Structures are given as C-alpha cells and as structure tokens.
Amino acid sequence: MFARLCIWLCVLPLLLVSASAHAVASRGFDVLHYEVALVPDIAHKRVTGQQTVRFQAERALRAVTLDSGALKVTAVLQGDRALAFAQDEAKVHITLAEPLARGDTASVTIRYHGEPPYGLEFAPEREEVYTIFSTSQWMPSVDAPDERATLALSVTLPAGLLAAGTGRALPVRTLPDGRIEHRWQLETPMPGYVYGFTAGRYHEATQQHGATGLRFLSRERSPGQLQRVFTATGAMLDFFAERAGLPYRGDYQQALVARTIGQEMAGLSLMSERYGQQLLEDPAQTALMAHEAAHQWWGNRVTCAGWEHFWLNEGMANFMTAAYLQQAQGEAAYQVQVTIWRTRLDALRAKGADHALVYADWSAPTGDDRAVVYQKGAYVLHLLRGEMGEAAFWRGIRAYTQANDGRSVVTADFQHAMETAAGRSLQPFFAQWVYGVG
16 A cells, blocks of 8 residues: 555656646637527538637647537638638648737637537427537537637527527527527636537426526426426525535526436536436436536536546536435435445446546546546545545535636645645545545
C-alpha cells in the first residue's frame, strides 16, 4: 500500500497538469456567443440550420475548427465574404478572411444541413424532436466541457407544437407560411453540451415554486398526471440549492419524450414517457429526475474541465441523488444506493476493469468506464463523507460549488476545497480512491 501511495504521489502533479491543459491546448480561440436558427423536418428526420459564431482569438489566429458531427456545411461567411473551409472527421476547418491578433474578436456565419444519426432525435409518430448529447450533431460548435458561451436559439416548427429550450423564452413569432418560430436566449455562458430543446404536440402543466416557474411537458400524460409525476421537483431544487449554497436561478422545465435514459440541459431535463409511467405507479422512483436536477449545479454550473474528470459531473450527481433520497425517504433509501455502487465496484474489480476516477484519456469510453465515473465516483464521495464527517463534508461541498460557480474544474479543485473544509490533508484518501483503484 505504501509503495503504491508513493507512486501516485509522484504521478499526481503530472496527471493534474496534463489533464487540465489537454482540454484547451489545441483551440486558440474562445467562443463568446452562438446564434442558431434551426428548421427541423420531423417527418424526414433531417435539419437545416444557420448560425453565427462570435469568438475571441487567444493567440495569433488564421483559422478556427469546430466540431460538426455528421452535418454537411454548405457555406461559411465572414460578413459578405465567402470563406474557404473543409470538413473531415466530424470537424469543419474554417480559414478566416484575415489573420487575427490575440484578443481580437470576429464572427463567422455557417450554413448547413444534415440527417443526424444521434444528438437530434426524431419521433415522427409523435410529431416530436428533441436534443440529447452531443450538440455538434445539430449545430457546429466546440464539443468540450471547458468551453462556455451564451446562446440565442430559434427553432421553426409547425403550428400546434409546444417547445422548451435552454435559456429564457422569448415571444414566439408566427411566420407568413403559418409556421412558428420558438426562441430562447441563454444569457449566462454555459458549456455547449447542455444546450438543447424539445418540441412536440405536448400536454402541459405549470406551477410556481417560490421564484422558480416549473413547467412539465408530455405527449402521453395529462396535465393532472404531469403534476403527479413531477410533484417532488420543487423539493429537489430546494435540497440541492441548500447543499450547494447557491439558489436555483431561472425557471425549470421537465419533459417526457419518446426515448432517453435521461438528459440534463441548462434549465431543462428530459426523461422518457416510460419513466413517467413508472413514477405514476410508484412515486418513490424519483432517482432519475433527482439526478438530472442535481446536474443544474454539478455538471452545468460547475463543469469538469475535460472528460478525463467526468466523475466530477456524474459521480457527484449520483451521490447528490442518494443524499436527496436520504433526506426525502430515509436512511434505508440512501443505503440502497450505496449498496448498488459497492456491488458495481466489486463487479468491476472481479473482472479487472476497475480504474482511477481521473482518466488519462476519455476518447472511447466503455460501459465499464462509465460505471467507474457514475457508480464508483458516487461511492468514493460516500466514503469521503465518512472520512471527513458530516459537518466538514457538507461545508466542503458548499465551498467547492460556490467557489467554482460558472467555472470548469479539475479534480485538484475539488480536493483543495475538501481539504480546506477538513482542515487537514486528504492526500492519502485521494491517492488511494481517486487517483488509485482503492
């Protein structure tokens, strides 16, 4: 144990530096704002779009590269000037009209279309379209969690559909042909993977929870059923706000869509119609909706700087879900979650698939890798809670969240906050459970 600990103490600084630098080393620019206009064709499962990207050069810059998924870019303009561009390996490389000096800002407009294989989900039988990870499948963007920008999004849809999107809803516009343009403005910079929307011929229910407006959407559930499905939403937001030391800001929308394992977005969460039915049958099955609500703080507002530190998003959301269940349903509900995590970790170890929570690379994660960041990550937080004690642990969680609100973080940021709260070094614990394999 001592020899392994010494090895990790030596390797740890290199891991932190390389993982933190990895996310930003190759770009050379910072996206400030996206303005996106989408026209989905639900029946034919395709989309047409135009967007303007405003960015700032972080060094001398002659070209920019964006992730573009399976989209086909047809034109790129800088003002009235057509720009040269090329696409390969799900990226679009754009040559600027003139080189930029460090600190200069510029905008380019991109026209595109495509039939996304994922990321933009179509359910024509329900007249429904919605987004899931990843964003670059429906708008060229920087698919990295450390890149934050504001967003103006419009989606043009047939009349009669309801829609929800990331950001503050603006008044809809009725176009001359009768279609409706739905619009949202995201005024707080957020990582692109939490951009998105959902639209369909939905039923709708609303309620007010303090200063937060709640809105629930579903094709299959009535307004009354929606109120029952999402009855715990306000209490969840209150619990996470108290644990984070940060109030929820803005309104919050939840939608039941055709198929998803769950998707968090800024101010919007998607779950499946099947899950909604489960909640009607057993109102205690709130773990998934709690997980997505927890992401409004841990994942959206405090975001891992690179996917190598993904456990800071998903392990934290899993743990906070269990903490909510502990408060809402009792200790037994919490211990059920702990048992699930420990059992999954035991299975990983038995097959030789256990891994440190911080990865050197996350380019091709397996199901076992995801179990590490989700289940093991939550279990390690449970162990850390025991190591530190209740008061210090929750003091550390609040300090970490408050200090990093609106920032992208690496594991060292979390460790620093928890050590400050504990008043002592937690290096042996982190070396064993976070950077080692326990």
